[in-house]
Amino acid sequence: MPNEKMTAAPGGALTTAQHLDLYYYMQLNRRLEDRLVTLFRQNKIVGGVYSSLGQEGVSIGSSYALEPRDWLAPMIRNIGALLVKGFKPRDIFTQHMAKFTSPTQGKDGTSHFGDLKVRHVVSPISMLGDLIPVMTGVAMAGRYLGQNIVAMTWIGDGGSSTGVFHEGMNFAATQRAPFVLIVENNQWAYSTPVGRQVPIKNLADRAVAYGVRSTIVDGNDVLAVYTASKAAVDDCRAGRGPVLIEVKTMRMKGHAQHDPAEYVPKAMMDFWKQQDPIARYEKFLTENKLWDAAKKSEIDARIDRELDADQKFAEESPLPPPELAEQGVYCDGCHTIEAEWRRPKKEVMPPASSEEAVWKVADFGAFKASAHPVAVPAPGVAPASVPDAASPDIEPDGAGPAKEVPLRVPFGRGPKDRSVELERRDKAAERPQHPPRHHQNKPHKRRRR
């Protein structure tokens, strides 16, 4: 599936240090999970291990486009995104080993943890799709408080079939929320191939129906993922509403450790082995002289050092005391809840907040097909900062690599891009005009078969 067309130009705006950062996080992600597999086999993991082998470029490339003030909610295969957000390998080890020292103190496992105050991470739940409206709410609250944040979450090809995916995308779109959804198409929902889940080739096509801009990238090209994500994040921050990015990738292991994934055709697996995101990125770094063998060894040694220390910490950590089970169901004053206002509160208080309670309905009774979705400014966003959502040539701020991946702009009559429509019209115009045939008036002869 990956081809030149989908591969964006390398992230030209990144510094050498940032390029190496991407490598560090991807390799850390992989080696951390390798160790989790070993620990699982040693019976030191309490629950399951959900590998993101082969998908590291997705977690790292997308989350690296966020700023510290931005919010994310990982899914089960986005441990990499947690590392980018500043969580340490020890947090992942202890979570899987159900230790008292884990971020949830053993109350939940895997990537199911978060931090509202510092890292701005919402914990996922196992039910798929629910994070889409939740992160839409995060994005809306950030806008309401004047924080200018962007919220991001992921969903798999499987999770895109849930009802709440629809509710969430539609709501995010109607609110023009600064929200980025990464649809991680890893070809398999547990044992069901994507072709048996949806009748369309590209999950991104669904964005059109929501009036949400979208793009498709090669998920095994970390720079392509980063570039598309950065453009989407910048776009959201500029007040242009949500963006959906479909990344094409492949789950290289079973659903979890217990699943040998024998249902995956060998040829498919072999094909994707050639697309390994880390191997490809290493090649890129070498070809572009962004590192040398010594630098690679240095980073790899640092990763192993950190993993050694954190694994040791986790293995030596105690399990939680049983009485902890009874604690923390309710917040009994253990948290101080205070919103961080970045705009004057009086803007949202009367009289400034008051308005005439009437609907303004445009275009009623007009049934002629519109080539553009109606661009409605979201509440709370000054119309000046909301350019026409239907404009096909969205220019991201500044001359960044974003230009390389123009967003697919939704338009009113189906999943075709406006440019495709225009191209077809041009071609039709170029065709030589045949003289009119005169058979139209003759009665049709029925063909015999």
Added chain:
Amino acid sequence: MPEITMLEAIRQAMFEEMDRDPAVVAIGEDIGVYGGAFKATEGLLARFGHERVIETPISESAIVGAACGMSYLGLRPVAEMQFIDFIACAFNQVTNMVAKSHYRYGAPVPMVVRGPSGGGVHGGPFHSANPEMYFVHTPGLKVVYPSTAYDAKGLLKSAIRDNNPVLFFEHKFLYRRIKEEVPASDYTVPLGKAVVRREGRHITIVSYAAMAHVAMEGARLLAKEGIEPEVIDLRTLLPLDRETILDSVKKTNRLLVVHEDTRTGGIAGEIAAIVCEEAFGYLDAPISRVTALDTPVPYSPPLEERFLPNAEKVVAAARELAKY
């Protein structure tokens, strides 16, 4: 003090809380220009604007999910279910996302889900439900179900200020049928505290919401026969005020629980278990229940009448207990 309806009391609580704290926002279907299906949010939009009165598509999961996300940034959203029956559509968000958040990873969710509930208005199977017990069975939630205008206002204010997710049930039969004087000043009614509506010595009748009025009516009839019931209005179902129930049972030695929820799995069973565990030695009679039937809420008036508890049924059950 002016006399106001329960509906007006709820509307006032919303106004006053939104005036008091800019972190309070309202979210739901048709709550703005239209003012809500029952007009509980009428006038909010004109005063607080679209940023704080968020009108949504018909997407209950998105409403509850978005409210949860907002609360993570320190807002205090009040989500309206147009009818509380529709909370079923948001069940996963409420029970898995919202309720478990603080326990799982220390993330408080200071939000309220409120909406009209209950029968007696011929709303049929999908506009009359009392789904409170699904949520009373869910640790992490608080469940409130007031019976008076005064309590509705004070409890809703407490719910909005609480750091936990609160489900706030508003019995639609009571919306415009009861009126009482409610202070115009700021006051709250604490969550988790029941109230003794009528003192008595022969039998304890525990109830809540519309059935609290039925219990009171039954008590008045019983008093004419020389039976003096003590009537407890729970007000909050989760956390349950065990003390008030136990103290009363220890005094009267008889317990009758009346609720409009269906019988099996209703809170009467839980209360009976608590009393058996904590005060079995004080009981002079078996614990009795007067509840709705174990059926969906039927539409036609004679059917719904058969379905619902009423004062006669309360009196009959109490008479039986008084024989012991």
